[in-house]
Amino acid sequence: MFTRTLLAALLIGAAAGTAGCATSRLLIEAEVVRTNTHTVLAFQETVFNKHQVREGFERYVGPGFRQHSPMLPDATPAAIRALSDLLTGVYPTSHMVVERTVAQGDLVAVQVFWDQKPGETRGVRMVDIYRLENGKIVEHWDVAQDARGSAAED
Numbered sequence: 001m002f003t004r005t006l007l008a009a010l011l012i013g014a015a016a017g018t019a020g021c022a023t024s025r026l027l028i029e030a031e032v033v034r035t036n037t038h039t040v041l042a043f044q045e046t047v048f049n050k051h052q053v054r055e056g057f058e059r060y061v062g063p064g065f066r067q068h069s070p071m072l073p074d075a076t077p078a079a080i081r082a083l084s085d086l087l088t089g090v091y092p093t094s095h096m097v098v099e100r101t102v103a104q105g106d107l108v109a110v111q112v113f114w115d116q117k118p119g120e121t122r123g124v125r126m127v128d129i130y131r132l133e134n135g136k137i138v139e140h141w142d143v144a145q146d147a148r149g150s151a152a153e154d
Contacts, residue, residue: 036108051088057079065079067079067140071142094114113147128140
C-alpha cells in the first residue's frame, strides 16, 4: 500500500512539474511576442511618424537585416538613405496610424494607414511583416495598396 501511494505521489508530482514547465514556457513565449510587438511599434513610430530613420534603424534593427520590399534597397545603409529621402523630402508631413497587429513567435504583422500627404492624398493601406531575432528586426516584407477613402471613412 505504501509503495502504491508513493508511486501515485511521484506521478502526480511529475505531472504537476511538467505542467508547470509548459506553463512557464508559454508565459515566456507570450512575453517574447509582446516584446517583439512593442519593438516593431516603436520602430514604426520612430521612422514613420518622427521621421528619425537612422535612429530607428540603430535602435531597433539587428545585424544582417534583410529588406524584401521591392520598393527599398536591401542593405541597411541604403534602406536608411532611401527612407530618409522619402520621409524628409517627398513626404515630410506624412503620418502612419497603426490599425492592428498580429504576432506569433518571431513574426509581427502590422496593418497601417499611411497618410503620405495629409489633406492632399488618399494615403496608402499597408501590411508590414517583420521577423525579429534577439529582440531586433532582422527581416521586413510589405504589401500596399492605395486607400479608397480616408481612414475616418473606413
